[in-house]
Amino acid sequence: MKKFSQLIKTLDGTNKTNVKVAALAEYFTNAPDQDKVWTIAILSHRRPPRPVNTTLLREWASELAHIPLWLFEESYHIVGDLAETIALVVPSDESSTDKSLSAFLQEMIWLKAQSDEDKKAYLYRNWKQLDYYGRFVFTKLITGGFRIGVSQKLMTRALAKATGIDEDILAYKLMGNWDPNTIDFQDLILEEKKSDYLSKPYPFYLAYALENEPESLGDVTEWSFEHKWDGIRAQIIVRNNELFTWSRGEELVTDKYPEFEVFIGRLPNGTVIDGEILPYPNKEIGTFNDLQTRIGRKNVSKALLKKTPVILKAYDLLEWQGEDIRTRPYSKRRNLLEKMVAGQDGIPLFLSEKMEFTSWQEVAEERELSREKRSEGLMFKRKDSPYLVGRKKGDWWKWKVDPLTIDAVLTYAMRGHGRRSNLFTDYTFALWNENEEGEKELVTFAKAYSGLTDAEFRKVDAWIKKNTLERFGPVRSVTPHHVFEIAFEGIAESKRHKSGVATRFPRILRWRKDKKIHEANSLEDLKALIPHTVETE
Amino acid sequence: MPMKKPLLEFTEKGIYCHAAKVYLDPWKPVDKAIITHGHADHSRWGHKQYITHPTNVPIIKHRLGDIEVAGKEWGETFTVNGVKFTLYPAGHIIGSSQVRVEHKGEIWVFTGDYKLENDGVATPYESIKCHTFITECTFGLPAFLWRPQKEVFKDINEWWAQNKSNGQTSVLFGYSLGKAQRLLKHLDPNIGKIYTHGAIENMTDVLRPMIDFPATERITRDTKKEDIKGHMVIAPPSAHGSTWIRRMVPFVTASASGWMAFRGARRRRAIDKGFVLSDHCDWPSLLEAIKEIGAEKVICTHGYTDIFSRYLRDLGYDARTEATQFEGENAELNVETEISESV
Ligand SMILES: [Zn+2]
Ligand SMILES: [Zn+2]
Numbered sequence: 011m012k013k014f015s016q017l018i019k020t021l022d023g024t025n026k027t028n029v030k031v032a033a034l035a036e037y038f039t040n041a042p043d044q045d046k047v048w049t050i051a052i053l054s055h056r057r058p059p060r061p062v063n064t065t066l067l068r069e070w071a072s073e074l075a076h077i078p079l080w081l082f083e084e085s086y087h088i089v090g091d092l093a094e095t096i097a098l099v100v101p102s103d104e105s106s107t108d109k110s111l112s113a114f115l116q117e118m119i120w121l122k123a124q125s126d127e128d129k130k131a132y133l134y135r136n137w138k139q140l141d142y143y144g145r146f147v148f149t150k151l152i153t154g155g156f157r158i159g160v161s162q163k164l165m166t167r168a169l170a171k172a173t174g175i176d177e178d179i180l181a182y183k184l185m186g187n188w189d190p191n192t193i194d195f196q197d198l199i200l201e202e203k204k205s206d207y208l209s210k211p212y213p214f215y216l217a218y219a220l221e222n223e224p225e226s227l228g229d230v231t232e233w234s235f236e237h238k239w240d241g242i243r244a245q246i247i248v249r250n251n252e253l254f255t256w257s258r259g260e261e262l263v264t265d266k267y268p269e270f271e272v273f274i275g276r277l278p279n280g281t282v283i284d285g286e287i288l289p290y291p292n293k294e295i296g297t298f299n300d301l302q303t304r305i306g307r308k309n310v311s312k313a314l315l316k317k318t319p320v321i322l323k324a325y326d327l328l329e330w331q332g333e334d335i336r337t338r339p340y341s342k343r344r345n346l347l348e349k350m351v352a353g354q355d356g357i358p359l360f361l362s363e364k365m366e367f368t369s370w371q372e373v374a375e376e377r378e379l380s381r382e383k384r385s386e387g388l389m390f391k392r393k394d395s396p397y398l399v400g401r402k403k404g405d406w407w408k409w410k411v412d413p414l415t416i417d418a419v420l421t422y423a424m425r426g427h428g429r430r431s432n433l434f435t436d437y438t439f440a441l442w443n444e445n446e447e448g449e450k451e452l453v454t455f456a457k458a459y460s461g462l463t464d465a466e467f468r469k470v471d472a473w474i475k476k477n478t479l480e481r482f483g484p485v486r487s488v489t490p491h492h493v494f495e496i497a498f499e500g501i502a503e504s505k506r507h508k509s510g511v512a513t514r515f516p517r518i519l520r521w522r523k524d525k526k527i528h529e530a531n532s533l534e535d536l537k538a539l540i541p542h543t544v545e546t547e
Numbered sequence: 548m549p550m551k552k553p554l555l556e557f558t559e560k561g562i563y564c565h566a567a568k569v570y571l572d573p574w575k576p577v578d579k580a581i582i583t584h585g586h587a588d589h590s591r592w593g594h595k596q597y598i599t600h601p602t603n604v605p606i607i608k609h610r611l612g613d614i615e616v617a618g619k620e621w622g623e624t625f626t627v628n629g630v631k632f633t634l635y636p637a638g639h640i641i642g643s644s645q646v647r648v649e650h651k652g653e654i655w656v657f658t659g660d661y662k663l664e665n666d667g668v669a670t671p672y673e674s675i676k677c678h679t680f681i682t683e684c685t686f687g688l689p690a691f692l693w694r695p696q697k698e699v700f701k702d703i704n705e706w707w708a709q710n711k712s713n714g715q716t717s718v719l720f721g722y723s724l725g726k727a728q729r730l731l732k733h734l735d736p737n738i739g740k741i742y743t744h745g746a747i748e749n750m751t752d753v754l755r756p757m758i759d760f761p762a763t764e765r766i767t768r769d770t771k772k773e774d775i776k777g778h779m780v781i782a783p784p785s786a787h788g789s790t791w792i793r794r795m796v797p798f799v800t801a802s803a804s805g806w807m808a809f810r811g812a813r814r815r816r817a818i819d820k821g822f823v824l825s826d827h828c829d830w831p832s833l834l835e836a837i838k839e840i841g842a843e844k845v846i847c848t849h850g851y852t853d854i855f856s857r858y859l860r861d862l863g864y865d866a867r868t869e870a871t872q873f874e875g876e877n878a879e880l881n882v883e884t885e886i887s888e889s890v
Contacts, residue, residue, distance in 0.1 A: 023820075
């Protein structure tokens with residue numbers, strides 16, 4: 011497993027994509043074939059089921075480290091990662107000899123069925139023998155979830171580099187259900203199959219954010235406009251009576267959105283549509299919160315499908331009657347798309363409404379309606395533009411709405427993780443509200459832990475340490491004193507939140523040293539920002 | 548009968564001996580201050596009179612300018628208003644001292660910052676018997692366990708040699724008082740030349756009369772890029788990401804600190820390599836020090852104080868936490884900013 015540990019260490023230690031790809035490609039060239047298969051499985055979330063639950067892992071690790079469980083838990087809280095905490099606190103004699111990654115994973119499959127006593131003995135033996143990083147990786151294999159910034163896309167790129175096989179073909183080969191314990195590298199990756207080419211998507215064309223006043227784009231009638239929907243950008247492919255759904259990360263997500271299967275038979279073979287996957291509960295566009303329940307789920311339950319179905323809002327047509335039409339002007343492609351979607355009743359396929367304006371002023375007014383329509387702003391597309399590859403300036407622009415902001419009072423603080431673990435950098439913010447007795451009180455509405463400079467964090471931290479009211483484990487309540495401007499992208503009503511409001515991507519915009527706490531906003535001010543849902547269909 | 552005041556109290560201004568009217572490492576200006584060592588969170592501006600180990604005199608003067616300061620040797624007892632004070636080495640950085648306070652048969656020891664391992668630069672820590680032990684616990688968590696420095700320096704020198712063979716300059720970050728000299732002392736000058744940032748060169752110049760260090764060369768405006776290539780540069784952490792560092796291209800960076808024990812620390816700071824090397828006690832050292840001293844009472848100052856004192860109580864010690872304004876390795880990082888900006 012040394013090669014695999016070294017790989018994880020390299021991936022974990024860098025933010026540079028090219029370093030990650032090079033390390034993976036090197037690994038996929040030199041590691042034993044079956045270890046490659048397991049590595050692909052692990053990096054594409056196909057690990058074997060967890061053989062030991064984390065409660066037992068914590069108990070046993072604290073026992074082996076000769077520390078009480080509460081102390082282990084405190085350490086875990088500060089370190090922020092269970093496997094890392096275990097690797098740090100348990101003693102080791104580093105006597106291990108190298109065993110392959112696949113051997114370890116087979117042991118873990120075996121381990122699941124063993125008694126607790128045998129599980130404990132197995133863990134003790136391995137924790138003791140492995141060195142620090144080996145212990146970390148070994149424990150991660152048990153707990154699952156390497157967060158090392160390797161998307162399936164990035165892994166596929168490295169695999170393509172190592173094998174010389176086209177990236178999109180590899181992405182297709184890796185989709186669906188395959189078992190790393192029974193398939194070999196030859197069968198999974200190397201063998202050429204005819205069906206591989208059917209799924210191939212086109213590279214997405216991405217818009218730049220508008221840099222100047224829209225007027226600078228010239229004649230408004232040369233442009234088409236659409237709302238910029240806040241979902242998952244996707245391509246839908248129907249070829250040879252098969253459906254493929256690709257997300258913008260160029261990951262194949264066909265299995266995650268089974269509602270699109272009905273497109274087979276309804277859309278002609280040789281069709282590729284560029285669009286946005288959107289949540290559609292109660293037959294209206296939902297919030298990104300709704301979509302979150304679908305993202306990341308491999309197996310979608312019937313109940314979830316019913317509660318949060320998705321639709322595709324179609325933007326553009328890239329392939330028509332088996333022909334690549336990306337070089338035709340946008341207006342022509344749009345016409346073909348509109349004809350194709352027209353009359354398609356009863357399937358989750360809708361057009362993203364195309365708009366035309368006679369003045370830039372009208373464009374600006376439409377943008378103001380974005381939040382109500384559950385969009386992030388507007389898209390501008392030049393009528394005669396081809397569909398380009400990647401992010402290109404000139405023909406497509408996005409004009410997002412400004413973030414929402416509100417002034418809130420700092421009420422609670424928690425230590426950060428890792429290097430920031432001795433600084434209080436995770437904050438809770440509150441807004442004024444009138445309670446039943448008519449008294450004003452502060453009600454929690456959001457947590458935020460980014461947006462200040464290191465120097466500001468240090469200042470706030472020092473202040474918190476001197477102005478703590480109460481301690482609740484890692485959390486401290488502080489004297490209400492400081493006001494911060496909080497920005498967020500979206501807002502929706504929520505029963506799960508005490509305030510009755512959920513905000514999306516809250517972050518600190520700035521420290522309002524000029525404001526006293528009574529000048530902070532109220533919950534009512536916040537609720538006034540919730541858009542009234544309007545019928546969009 | 549009025550309640551007897553404790554020998555040392557924790558006040559607004561710092562740790563205070565009422566009987567002697569003396570403060571230990573105070574954080575607000577006072578008349579008389581005993582100073583454990585030269586880091587900025589322990590030796591601050593504005594006191595009328597400073598008392599410290601003679602080694603620290605030039606260090607503190609270098610940092611704070613012309614102040615009134617008296618030197619006291621380790622083991623040399625001096626009396627203030629009937630209270631006996633003695634300094635003993637703390638092993639944290641050069642000159643760092645513990646303060647032993649004795650009055651009417653009662654003995655307290657304040658550690659300042661300390662570590663048990665002999666680092667070859669600081670005079671090694673001595674265990675001093677006392678009734679009440681005031682200890683730092685910057686790294687008072689079982690997650691912190693240091694490897695012997697010999698192993699760490701082997702890694703550092705290998706890293707340097709590897710970078711050199713790749714045609715890259717090694718930039719190693721360490722705070723300019725303490726860590727920089729510890730690094731300097733153990734780098735292998737056979738691999739290449741050692742260059743320094745001005746803040747580090749200035750502080751090292753202050754210490755050269757007392758300790759033998761390998762030769763260094765200050766980086767100035769006239770230093771040529773081609774001359775530095777493949778060699779070692781020791782720089783304060785604040786130099787990271789500055790325009791100053793651009794003249795080292797192509798370079799790789801590393802940081803030497805106790806925080807590097809955390810996996811995310813290096814990546815968050817966008818540093819290529821992390822070496823776990825600290826001038827504070829790790830978890831086993833803290834426990835070992837307390838066990839050896841045999842104090843009845845333990846007071847924890849900076850670091851993971853709540854957690855560490857709770858664990859000591861589990862073990863049967865009479866332990867508690869007192870809030871101070873000492874800040875451990877972070878403060879030492881902040882000092883860097885001050886120093887490098889003033890140079
Ligand atoms: Zn210090
Ligand atoms: Zn300190």
